[in-house]
Amino acid sequence: MNKKFVTEYIEKRSKALSSKEAEELRDKLYNLKKTAIDNLDEYVKKAKSSLEKNGCHVYLAKSNQEAIEELKKIIGDEKYIVKSKSNTINKLKIDEKLKAEIVETDTGDFIAALAGKKDPHPVIPALSLTEKEISKAIKEKLSKDVEPKAEKIVEFVRNYLREKMLSAKVGLTGANVITTQGQIVILENEGNISIISHVPEKHIVVAGIDKIVKDMDEANKVVKAAAVWGTGQDWPNYVNVISGPSKTGDIQNIHIEGAHGAQEVHVILIENDKYEVAKGKYKDKLFCINCGACYDLCPVYNAIGQIPKPSDFERNYKCTLCSNCALNCPVKIDRQSNFRNNRKDFNKLEKIPQANKKMIENVRKYGNPFGEIKDGDTPKELYCC
Amino acid sequence: MFILDKIFKGNTLYYPGCLTKFVGKDIEKNYKELLKKAGVDFVVLPDLEKCCGSPVKNAGFEDDFKKLAADNLKIFKDHSIKRIITNCPACYKMLSQDYPKVLGQEWDIEIRHFTEFILEAVNKGKMKLPKYDNLKVTYHDPCHLGKQSDIYDQPREILKMMNINLVEMQLNKKNSFCCGGGGGLQSNNPELADKVAKQRIEQASDVDAQIIITPCTLCDMHMKRNGKDGGVSVFEFSELLVNAEKVRKAIKR
Ligand code: SF4
Ligand code: SF4
Numbered sequence: 001m002n003k004k005f006v007t008e009y010i011e012k013r014s015k016a017l018s019s020k021e022a023e024e025l026r027d028k029l030y031n032l033k034k035t036a037i038d039n040l041d042e043y044v045k046k047a048k049s050s051l052e053k054n055g056c057h058v059y060l061a062k063s064n065q066e067a068i069e070e071l072k073k074i075i076g077d078e079k080y081i082v083k084s085k086s087n088t089i090n091k092l093k094i095d096e097k098l099k100a101e102i103v104e105t106d107t108g109d110f111i112a113a114l115a116g117k118k119d120p121h122p123v124i125p126a127l128s129l130t131e132k133e134i135s136k137a138i139k140e141k142l143s144k145d146v147e148p149k150a151e152k153i154v155e156f157v158r159n160y161l162r163e164k165m166l167s168a169k170v171g172l173t174g175a176n177v178i179t180t181q182g183q184i185v186i187l188e189n190e191g192n193i194s195i196i197s198h199v200p201e202k203h204i205v206v207a208g209i210d211k212i213v214k215d216m217d218e219a220n221k222v223v224k225a226a227a228v229w230g231t232g233q234d235w236p237n238y239v240n241v242i243s244g245p246s247k248t249g250d251i252q253n254i255h256i257e258g259a260h261g262a263q264e265v266h267v268i269l270i271e272n273d274k275y276e277v278a279k280g281k282y283k284d285k286l287f288c289i290n291c292g293a294c295y296d297l298c299p300v301y302n303a304i305g306q307i308p309k310p311s312d313f314e315r316n317y318k319c320t321l322c323s324n325c326a327l328n329c330p331v332k333i334d335r336q337s338n339f340r341n342n343r344k345d346f347n348k349l350e351k352i353p354q355a356n357k358k359m360i361e362n363v364r365k366y367g368n369p370f371g372e373i374k375d376g377d378t379p380k381e382l383y384c385c
Numbered sequence: 386m387f388i389l390d391k392i393f394k395g396n397t398l399y400y401p402g403c404l405t406k407f408v409g410k411d412i413e414k415n416y417k418e419l420l421k422k423a424g425v426d427f428v429v430l431p432d433l434e435k436c437c438g439s440p441v442k443n444a445g446f447e448d449d450f451k452k453l454a455a456d457n458l459k460i461f462k463d464h465s466i467k468r469i470i471t472n473c474p475a476c477y478k479m480l481s482q483d484y485p486k487v488l489g490q491e492w493d494i495e496i497r498h499f500t501e502f503i504l505e506a507v508n509k510g511k512m513k514l515p516k517y518d519n520l521k522v523t524y525h526d527p528c529h530l531g532k533q534s535d536i537y538d539q540p541r542e543i544l545k546m547m548n549i550n551l552v553e554m555q556l557n558k559k560n561s562f563c564c565g566g567g568g569g570l571q572s573n574n575p576e577l578a579d580k581v582a583k584q585r586i587e588q589a590s591d592v593d594a595q596i597i598i599t600p601c602t603l604c605d606m607h608m609k610r611n612g613k614d615g616g617v618s619v620f621e622f623s624e625l626l627v628n629a630e631k632v633r634k635a636i637k638r
């Protein structure tokens with residue numbers, strides 16, 4: 001467990017927002033995300049048409065596979081593309097599926113890729129790597145000697161990546177929020193997203209349809225929460241708001257698309273099973289803004305580096321139901337109830353862990369989880385706990 | 386007068402919860418003693434009352450949970466129970482929050498956690514506390530009692546009244562980490578449960594606490610088992626109140 005990280009995070013977060021403000025924001029976020037997910041179909045249609053009106057190319061991909069096909073078409077024969085951190089893109093496994101080399105431009109991702117060891121934390125992929133390990137990985141993979149000090153490593157990464165970012169033809173990013181009015185909002189601290197979304201000729205945005213909210217007012221709330229709950233920051237260093245390709249009308253008022261920024265903006269919106277989920281009892285999963293706060297205070301994640309997952313049979317029963325994740329979620333996703341509800345589903349399928357089977361049999365028969373207990377006896381197996 | 390009082394006001398039930406009743410018998414004894422000391426006229430229903438349903442609900446057997454709640458309601462009504470005092474945080478959470486949800490208005494029994502009760506009794510002069518001058522203690526918030534029921538201050542106040550030097554772990558109150566004992570983890574993933582416990586105990590060592598106190602039989606048993614080799618001893622809340630000698634001896638070692 002990285003105790004220093006956890007305590008510093010909590011301290012920063014409580015300074016960034018008082019608990020009263022935090023609760024108010026959580027309520028607002030819950031409501032706005034709920035409205036969005038309850039009206040998913042309409043939100044997607046509106047966002048698509050607004051983005052197209054702004055000059056973006058929009059693709060609705062039914063599945064990850066379809067998204068990859070679209071990506072292939074847009075990227076064409078490019079030898080390499082520059083990419084920023086995105087959990088949606090990570091799920092596409094593009095490094096295996098695209099011909100082009102993928103250059104990670106987020107410092108943490110870049111390092112994690114070099115070291116071949118990625119922490120599952122959604123915001124801090126190099127959380128578990130020490131300076132020494134990183135310096136060793138740079139030596140091994142890039143044959144460069146870098147002093148094992150954070151500032152030296154960052155300096156090396158900056159210089160190494162700068163050139164790549166400036167000469168790339170395609171920049172690939174995710175999006176934190178997309179609005180029904182046609183804005184793409186991407187937040188960051190490092191500045192790499194500002195570069196790769198503006199400098200290469202093509203900017204490709206890949207996002208789930210659950211990222212759509214009504215307008216910039218709502219988007220700002222998501223940005224605030226992603227900063228506060230994600231890293232304990234008050235506000236991110238950069239908030240990129242993109243609503244179309246760069247353009248100019250400076251010459252004779254003739255509208256030319258492609259000025260200093262990207263000449264083409266492509267938006268791939270992935271559906272997967274999201275319409276289905278939006279109608280079911282687990283729809284709050286789609287409220288997630290990927291801030292990672294649930295990881296930070298999860299005792300199990302801190303103990304073993306993996307967070308319990310409600311819908312996965314094995315990983316569900318690694319949860320202690322302590323409720324830290326639910327209480328720390330800025331959009332109030334009730335993960336704790338989800339764990340129980342998924343257990344209910346597993347039970348119906350007769351997928352019941354041995355100890356729970358014993359426990360429920362005992363309760364039904366004897367009114368307690370331990371079984372028949374004679375006077376003065378103490379049960380040996382504790383099926384309740 | 387006394388009997389009339391009872392007819393109008395109903396009975397007070399001490400509900401230890403299954404784990405305390407069947408396994409943590411010394412703890413049950415302690416709490417009964419405390420009730421007697423405070424002059425509370427209480428009843429117990431060890432053979433009639435059923436499991437509160439916490440492990441049942443947590444394991445995803447919602448229908449069984451509802452049935453247990455209804456069964457218990459009937460048993461309690463049959464015995465004119467108007468107030469329940471329990472030491473178990475999980476039972477407390479079920480009885481005070483989940484029973485009203487499934488039983489509605491029929492559930493009109495007042496639920497008190499033992500730490501609330503003790504604080505009241507002490508403030509009314511009905512209970513005396515032992516003193517532990519300069520003992521450095523940290524308090525572990527049981528998940529069901531702290532962040533799930535918002536009882537953070539009462540147990541801490543009682544500790545301070547005992548002249549205890551209360552030190553907080555870095556992760557405390559609403560940020561506190563689970564001991565790893567709950568949610569079915571101990572029975573479904575014992576190794577992981579132990580890891581989580583050791584992680585919590587280490588947080589107590591970090592602030593140089595001599596002992597960890599927790600008002601939860603489950604947390605207590607789980608951390609006791611996992612803290613054997615470390616420098617911190619673990620005690621259940623009632624031990625501090627009733628077994629002062631035992632506690633003092635254990636720390637001197
Ligand atoms: S409820 Fe489960 S997943 Fe959530 S923080 Fe606690 S142990 Fe982790
Ligand atoms: S579930 Fe909540 S806390 Fe976890 S990443 Fe998503 S928004 Fe953040």
